[in-house]
Amino acid sequence: MKAMLDLVARHKGGQACGIYSVCSAHPLVIEATFVHALQAGAPVTLIEATCNQVNQDGGYTGMTPESFRMFVYAIADKVGLAREHILLGGDHLGPNPWTALSAEEAMKKADVLIEQYVAAGFRKIHADCSMSCADDPVPLPEGTIALRAARLIRIAEATQARVGGEPCVYVIGTEVPVPGGAAEDLPELEVTTPEAALATIEAHRAIFSAEGLADAWPRVIGAVVQPGVEFDHHKVIDYSRAKAVKLSAALDAQPHIVFEAHSTDYQTPKALKQLVEDHFAILKVGPGVTFALREAFWALDAIEREWVGEDKASRFRHIAIERMKADPRNWAKYYHATGADLQFDLQYSLSDRIRYYWPDAQITAAQETMFENLTNNPPPLALISQYLPEAYAAIRNAGLTPTPAHLVIAHIGATLEAYRAACTPEPEYAYA
Numbered sequence: 001m002k003a004m005l006d007l008v009a010r011h012k013g014g015q016a017c018g019i020y021s022v023c024s025a026h027p028l029v030i031e032a033t034f035v036h037a038l039q040a041g042a043p044v045t046l047i048e049a050t051c052n053q054v055n056q057d058g059g060y061t062g063m064t065p066e067s068f069r070m071f072v073y074a075i076a077d078k079v080g081l082a083r084e085h086i087l088l089g090g091d092h093l094g095p096n097p098w099t100a101l102s103a104e105e106a107m108k109k110a111d112v113l114i115e116q117y118v119a120a121g122f123r124k125i126h127a128d129c130s131m132s133c134a135d136d137p138v139p140l141p142e143g144t145i146a147l148r149a150a151r152l153i154r155i156a157e158a159t160q161a162r163v164g165g166e167p168c169v170y171v172i173g174t175e176v177p178v179p180g181g182a183a184e185d186l187p188e189l190e191v192t193t194p195e196a197a198l199a200t201i202e203a204h205r206a207i208f209s210a211e212g213l214a215d216a217w218p219r220v221i222g223a224v225v226q227p228g229v230e231f232d233h234h235k236v237i238d239y240s241r242a243k244a245v246k247l248s249a250a251l252d253a254q255p256h257i258v259f260e261a262h263s264t265d266y267q268t269p270k271a272l273k274q275l276v277e278d279h280f281a282i283l284k285v286g287p288g289v290t291f292a293l294r295e296a297f298w299a300l301d302a303i304e305r306e307w308v309g310e311d312k313a314s315r316f317r318h319i320a321i322e323r324m325k326a327d328p329r330n331w332a333k334y335y336h337a338t339g340a341d342l343q344f345d346l347q348y349s350l351s352d353r354i355r356y357y358w359p360d361a362q363i364t365a366a367q368e369t370m371f372e373n374l375t376n377n378p379p380p381l382a383l384i385s386q387y388l389p390e391a392y393a394a395i396r397n398a399g400l401t402p403t404p405a406h407l408v409i410a411h412i413g414a415t416l417e418a419y420r421a422a423c424t425p426e427p428e429y430a431y432a
Helices: 002-012 027-040 065-079 103-119 142-163 194-210 241-249 269-277 287-308 316-326 339-348 353-357 361-376 381-387 389-398 404-423
Strands: 019-022 045-050 086-093 124-127 169-173 220-225 258-261 282-285
Touching (some): 002 220, 027 065, 027 287, 027 404, 045 065, 045 124, 086 103, 103 124, 103 142, 169 194, 194 220, 194 241, 269 282, 282 287, 282 404, 287 316, 287 353, 287 381, 316 339, 316 353, 339 353, 361 404, 381 389, 389 404
Parallel strands (some): 019 045, 019 282, 045 086, 086 124, 169 220, 258 282
């Protein structure tokens, strides 16, 4: 993880540089990330998996850390991105998937989780033990959180020493509300206070020292805080630089730690740039890119129906919505509307619960039919421009054939470009 250490050193040295982390397991999203990285000439690309997506039990993707790594590498090989330019990270690694168990039972599961992530080659590790388990108080004391994080990091260190490879870098802390977007209508958010951020850092530093992990402390590169950005089903709370001034300055005395900002999805390009400038040097994005994926799918569905006709069309959009209604477990506790309002949320909610349904066999089959229809019956450029104008322009500019996959990848790329621009320092000009 020399690349991450170097990035943080440059940022702490005064460069307004950062890195964005794509947290998705959809193959088209990951392919779009790698295509965009190649086009931009990015030296490294950061892909992360969460403890709920990928774990020893398969997570909701059905993948273990090792199978996720091979899944990502296969996509990189397909597009021609060298594996050494890919950084793999684990997000919110801890007992979160098993909080219904006692704390010790859940932590034993988390021990295995961390070991498998590191053994599989993940080297950016977010150790998050902030959640209460079945026999825990609510909320957990800061010391307990830090002690459990140190337990996991000790396992990470031992695993890396056993399997070899670069040493791990670590991120500590968590944000409020929970990752992935709030479940209810959001009020204005409270920005983490400088005192709270520094208390979290100091609690972890002290426990690292007491637990014999002092050598690992310089590789703690990030702290997760709440900079005042979030989204719910229908609205986005934008970054307000004025509200985060004191928090931004809190890390001035920390030589190797930057802030990691979660839930930056749907922020404006200007806000993303300001976040990086204000020391939120690691930007996480997940639902934002899968929302772009859904936009592209819906556009292709409209193009297909208009071009090949309703009788031959895949009915992709209709099937996707019907499958969500038939299996509500991934959205029922989040969406409480009925009728037309529910129909809207199923498709357009910014929390993007539809992303959990793309692997469904019926939806996948319909997507394949839609792609086949549009490949065998290429729509005219004017129709593509009508529904996917940004992707159309990008495809034309690159001289690519406007296949369904190329159009989806280009549309997602437009979202990623805002992150790339935010993480890239402005060029310095010399004047005579």
